[in-house]
Amino acid sequence: MKLIRQFRKTGLGLAIFLVCVGGWVFQSNLVMAAGDPSAELKTAITHSGFAAKYEAMKEVTLHLHHTVNCLVGPQDKMFDAAAGNPCQGQGNGYLPDLKAAKGEGDQYYEAWWAAQIAEQAIASNNVAQARAGARIVNSVLDNVAKAK
Secondary structure (H helix, E strand, O other): HHHHHHHHOOOHHHHHHHHHHHHHOOOOOHHHHOOOHHHHHHHHHHHHHHHHHHHHHHHHHHHHHHHHHHHHHHOOOOOOHHHHHOOOOOOHHHHHHHHHHHHOOOHHHHHHHHHHHHHHHHHHOOHHHHHHHHHHHHHHHHHHHHOO
């Protein structure tokens, strides 16, 4: 009881409370800055699905670029700013955000391989190969999403 009165008298209790609240706010902001990997993954899945359905190489590669951009984020050498970033505002890319949140486990490497396959599909310059690659990427990313 004496300790509680001392806290009230000196304001130490309020200081401890403010430090705890400040720490929680800081930690929440760090999580928000890192982004939501599930939102980025969902957007990447959507765009790989678009890529698999289009008939023209231009649309297939555009959506494969969107898929890669969502997976790797703007700081990666595979990121193609000219293609646009449908994941802008969602985080730093699925792979960097997942790595920050959970490390480099199976989900991380499966998504990493999906990005590699998407890059190969873009480079193929063959619409049938690119669409096949998009279907593989879509399937792999769907499996990554289900593994959560």
